[in-house]
Amino acid sequence: MAEVRIEGLTKYFGDTCAVNQLNLVVRDGDLVVLLGPSGCGKTTTMRCVAGLERPTYGDIYIGDTRVNDLEPRERDVALVFQSYALYPHFTAFDNIAYPLRLRKTPKDEMERRVRDVAEMLGITHTLDRPPGLCSGGEQQRIALGRAIVREPVVFLMDEPLSNIDALLRVYMRAEIKRLQHELGTTMIYVTHDQVEGMTMADQIAVMNEGALQQLGTPSEIYDLPSNNFVARFVGSTPMNFIPGVLQKENGKTVHKSDQFIIPVSAEMAGRAAELCPSGQCTLGVRPEEIRFTTDDEGDNQARVFLLEPLGSETILDIEKEGLLLKVKDVASTQVREGDNLSLSFNRFHLFDDNTGAAIR
């Protein structure tokens, strides 16, 4: 078990910069999710930790050892591939036993450990079969078993759930999290699925264009996004963005857009004056933080043009002068399409239009 420390990691492929000056510390025993869209450098970062790629610049430490010049086999990290990368010409047993075989583990101990792991993962019945004859979920577990059996210091997971169907994925992500808790082994988990990230992680590292955008707990990432990229990327119904400008009206600061006038607290206004003197900023608000009443009067009127019922809640699609807002209605009020609503904005964020950074 060990801490993983990434210092100033930069990786070029030819002229393309895949990872740019990344600093990240994964604490011992933590499950850190590298989250970001495809091409953001998350997989490259993980492959550098694995030893499958060499960093162009920067250092990687596992525990106290600088591992830059170590071969993958000298690092004692296990990797679960997106494709599982099982050995098709071995049985499931031999797949799981392979790392132990390479370490010249005695036969009876190997047998025992493989069976223990298979039992833990519920795949004892597949052990005699080649992976080609196992279901997707079973193959996934065999790949996990192969990683777990040798008790590595760090687990690396490269989108391990993206090839199994949606229902199984919900179970498997809980299972991986449980396994990680039980084993207490540091894990770096790469995914582009923000739900996976939110549900599994101790810490989420959001990446974009090769750079770390924010590192924090899932609730920090959700409630206090550090910039508009993080705000946009996290949240299954995306955050609403309203471009506008901060203005003084009657001695109070408001966020004025073409559609709405939204009062801003004095505290926030003070920081905005300091951080974003131009006042040009976009207001971001989560769908569940927009309150609405069905009266025809009042400020910030807008019309519902579509309902998206999800069972436990309904998403109201609201339109005003070319601006679309998604509002979560958890109380299942009797709003209908075409109704006019009066909106109020409960908790929101302001993002500087020039830098994209949150004003906080």
Add this chain to the structure above:
Amino acid sequence: MAQTDVSETTTNEPVPQDVVMAAQGRRLNLRKLLVVIVLYLAAFWTLVPMYWVAISSIKSLRDLAHIPPRFFPTDPRLDAWVTIFERRILENVYNSLVVSTLATIICLIIAVPAAYAATRMRLPFKFVAIVVGLMGLVALLPPIASAIPLFLLGSDLGIIDEKYTLIILYTVLNTAFAVWVLRGTFMDVPMDVEEAALMDGDTRFGAVRRILLPLIFPSLFSIAILLFIFNWNEYIIALYFVNSMKTMTLPIAIQAQIPQHELDWGVVSAAGTIAVFPVLVAAFTLQRFLVRGLTFGVASGQ
């Protein structure tokens, strides 16, 4: 009543599934039949000459000279076979076996690492493209174009009429082809599987030996047999480099059965039959492996 029944089935209900299937099945069967006919024709076309050579080796002289040609010998005899063994054809078989086998093995020993490097080592793309392109060019070069310069080189070095010279030349001439084919095979194996082996604690060499090569074994075996057949059949280079019984390979030996004056087709046919036999065996083995190569699932999970 019957009237309404009919209208019901035609308008309201969709055409029953089994009717549709039967119609499709009929069309498929017709296509299948055509394919089978074409295949039989092709097989006939290919096999008749072999059959002809084989029966010619046991025909009497009268049968051989008979017009119209006789497809079944009326008076079979083994004279030609006795003659061909008296002329020590087995020594030629031995020469061919040694040269073909060794040239094949050495060729693969060189080509496997070369193809691996070309696909897996992340060499600069242009470099690989140029080297592999040149190799393709060499593979396409007709052997006669290089035979004479090679002969001059060989006689300067004094290595004409040696088996090892043939082995070296066959190795060199086939390596480019082998690298080409192996490169395609390696590219079909996902990088992941090898990387998984590295992560599991294997060395690069170990990953190739324990994971990559077993995975491509059917293809590797097919390529080996192809190379063997190339070497076994090679004539042009051998023509220049063989001077005596010591090195004479089968194709040259067959040609040597054709003297200036009386031509015994029976003897030539017997030699030809001997030459074809190992190729036939190889082809049957190859076929089994080709079928296996196609169904052997390398990609997993998707």
